[in-house]
Amino acid sequence: MLPFALWPASGEAPTWGVMYDFAPADTADKATLYSDLLAAADALTRDEPDPVANMANLAALIWQFLPDLNWSGFYRMVDDELVLGPFQGKPACIRIPLGRGVCGAAAASEQTLLVADVHAFPGHIACDAASASEIVVPIRHDGRLIGVLDLDSPRTARFDAQDAQGLEMLVAQIAGRIAGP
Numbered sequence: 001m002l003p004f005a006l007w008p009a010s011g012e013a014p015t016w017g018v019m020y021d022f023a024p025a026d027t028a029d030k031a032t033l034y035s036d037l038l039a040a041a042d043a044l045t046r047d048e049p050d051p052v053a054n055m056a057n058l059a060a061l062i063w064q065f066l067p068d069l070n071w072s073g074f075y076r077m078v079d080d081e082l083v084l085g086p087f088q089g090k091p092a093c094i095r096i097p098l099g100r101g102v103c104g105a106a107a108a109s110e111q112t113l114l115v116a117d118v119h120a121f122p123g124h125i126a127c128d129a130a131s132a133s134e135i136v137v138p139i140r141h142d143g144r145l146i147g148v149l150d151l152d153s154p155r156t157a158r159f160d161a162q163d164a165q166g167l168e169m170l171v172a173q174i175a176g177r178i179a180g181p
Contacts, residue, residue, distance in 0.1 A: 020044060020057075024065045034166030037065045041174055051180040056086035058174060062151065063088035066163075070130050071152035074178070075103055077145050082107055085147065092127040101125035103148050106136035110145055112164050116157040128152060135159040139171045141179040 022040040024033055040061055045054040055074045063072040073087020075096060082096040082103055093101075099108040101124055106113040115134045118124045131152040139147045149171055153159065 022061065022064065030162045030166065033065060034162075034169065037061070037166070038170055038173060040065070041170060045174055045177040048177070051178040052086060054174065054177045058170075058178070059086045059088050062149075062170075066151070068153045068155045068158050069151055070128055070154045071150065073150055074139075074147055075107075075150060076147040077107070082148065087150075089152070090128045093125055096125065102134045102136050103150050106138055107145060107148050110138045110140065112137045112168060114159050114161070114164050116159075118152075130154045132156040133158045135163055135167065137164070137167045137171050139175050139178070141175040146175065146179050 020040075020043070022036075022043075024036055028036065041058055044057045044061060048054055048057075059073045063069060066072070069089075071087065071089030071092065073089065073092070074085035075082035076085045077083075081098065084092055084094045096104045096107075098104050102113055102115050102118065102121055103125070105123075113134075113136045115121050115124075118126075118131055118134050121134075131154065133153045133156055135151050137149045138145055139149060149167060151159070151167070
């Protein structure tokens with residue numbers, strides 16, 4: 001983290017903030033990549049109480065750390081359906097019923113879904129025609145489903161068990177920081 005000051009044009013006192021400069025190692029193996037991602041996610045969200053700010057920063061961080069993504073973001077549980085949250089990528093489907101598409105199926109089963117070829121997934125919802133594979137990780141907090149983390153890739157079979165494990169560790173770490181009131 002690098003401290004910085006924002007200097008208003010009016011000559012008022014600056015407001016202080018923190019600029020985060022996280023970068024994955026170009027040669028990191030997946031285990032190291034996920035270890036570094038978890039450390040960076042902890043640093044970004046540890047002291048921030050706002051769940052939307054945390055989801056926004058996490059979507060951007062995942063986008064930066066994980067290669068071959070065309071979408072990275074969150075869907076939140078609102079009144080028994082998934083509603084779009086902060087993300088990186090092309091505009092996306094706003095509401096997804098439980099049980100529909102990869103996100104809805106993962107939410108309904110509360111199990112991570114790793115889909116090597118989304119075009120072969122029954123009922124797949126195509127928000128981006130370039131998506132070829134997807135992983136969706138349910139997020140639970142205080143005994144309830146609060147949303148899902150959704151990652152898409154334009155590469156078939158982009159995600160594997162190591163990705164599932166790393167992302168499940170990530171959502172376990174950040175669930176309380178994105179749960180909201």
